[in-house]
Amino acid sequence: MRIFVAFGTRPEIIKLGPVCRALRHAGAHVDVFWSGQHTDLADGLMDLFGIDLSHGGTGVVQETSLAGKFALITQQMQSVLGSRQHDWVVVQGDTTTAAAGALTAFLNGVPLAHVEAGLRTGTLDSPFPEEFNRRLVTIASTLHFAPTARSRDNLLREGVSRDRVAVVGNTAVDALLHARSRIAVGYEPIDPEIANLPRDRKLVLATLHRRENIGKPLEDILGALRELANDGDKLILLPVHPNPDIRAQVVRALGRQPNVRLLKPLQYTDFVFLLSRSWTIVTDSGGVQEEAPSFGLPILIARESTERPEVVEAGFGKLVGSDRHAIVTEVRRLTNSDAPQLLPARNPFGDGEASRRIVERIFNASQVQHAAE
Structure with missing residues (x-):
């Protein structure tokens, strides 16, 4: 299976890094596209998650308008996805890169998997332009990986078919636990x-x-x-x-x-x-x-x-x-105490297994699709 993973910002690397690792472990061929929305903010993250870039965008930082960034990223993704060699495109969240990846996948007939699907604030301009981007990605997606039950319910209310939605947790927790294991003993910043x-x-x-x-x-x-x-x-x-x-x-x-x-x-x-x-x-x-x-x-x-x-x-x-x-x-x-007032509750966004669940669902969906063909 050949999968195109697209990201361009620091949060996307953090949240898709564990997914890339899980895809490779499952035997997928992973092509990673980096749009370059963030440059200095991405330092060290590729190495942390063992990510090798296959394709890189150019000129995004220099383009000042959001519409210009969207057009440029879409054009550069098209040069790769236009070959139609990929079984899936994977994007995360609500960035310009995610929205551009969703539109390019849709127009090329490639199934799209949306990581961190179903987040909503209720108004299209808050946060701007992220809320609009989320909804655009939803329209184009084949599989929606919701981090929580509330996110799933948002999608269902919008008419997304239940069998296309999976509550998996948030891959941010996967990434954090991976990083926390790296700083557990004797970490020197x-x-x-x-x-x-x-x-x-x-x-x-x-x-x-x-x-x-x-x-x-x-x-x-x-x-x-x-x-x-x-x-x-x-x-x-x-x-x-x-x-x-x-x-x-x-x-x-x-x-x-x-x-x-x-x-x-x-x-x-x-x-x-x-x-x-x-x-x-x-x-x-x-x-x-x-x-x-x-x-x-x-x-x-x-x-x-x-x-x-x-x-x-x-x-x-x-x-x-x-x-x-x-x-x-x-x-x-x-801060009005002698020690931090930390809370004992469980993280509501997951247990560190979201990436594994995502990869299993993508592979299962591909098997069903091939069987139907």
Whole structure:
């Protein structure tokens, strides 16, 4: 079986890396297409999951418009999928690369498997453009791998056939457990700044990158972090996203602030190491909402809504939006003790076996298809 796996961002590598490993272990020939939406953010991830690239896109970072990026990625994928040699295309989540892969697979008549299917916020522009991308991928998909029962139910309400949907868990958990095993004993962080963090401060990790937060919302979130840094007992750690608009706002607000470390994009094992040492996390990222519960880490979600309501229902997450007062109050509450207030509940997004379930379902579907032919 020949399978085309497409990704272009750091979260996609993290979530599809375990799937690539499971596909190869099952005997599939895996062609990996890298669109290059993220460049520096991807450092080290290919090696971590043993991924060999078969095809690489070019020029995506230089293209400034979303429509231009979509067109360029689609064109470059077509040069590979147009040969119609592949049995399946696999994409993940809600990125421009995933949407382009879905459309290209559909137009070439190649079955599409969607990893992390069925996430919804209810409005097409939040988060932008990710919510639109998810729905586009759903329309083109043959198999929908939902991380939770709620995600499955979203798909069923939209008319997706039940026999095309499987609840498998989230592959982010697979990836995190793989990385955690790498840092379990005697791990030395790759970034010297991470290796030399003081041990007498309460670490508050922040990750901010959503387009809809750029401007006033991000200004308020950064203002909250600046206020928290002035408490003196906390150290704010913020890996700065390379988006130039976000970087400019972050540096302007926190560049000279004591008790704040603005970090380069972290290699994944360093990021997992920080999760293991943090007291809480302020984030607008979807992936972090899935990863942090494996450490029992409480999450403050700097968005007005989340397509991962399970994290809130399980008690790990709280929606604070860009409300400066709410962020300051909640971080102080979670750091007002002698030890991190970690939660004992199970991660609602899976047990680390999602990739195995995905591969089994793809192989079973192929056997049924061949038998019918």
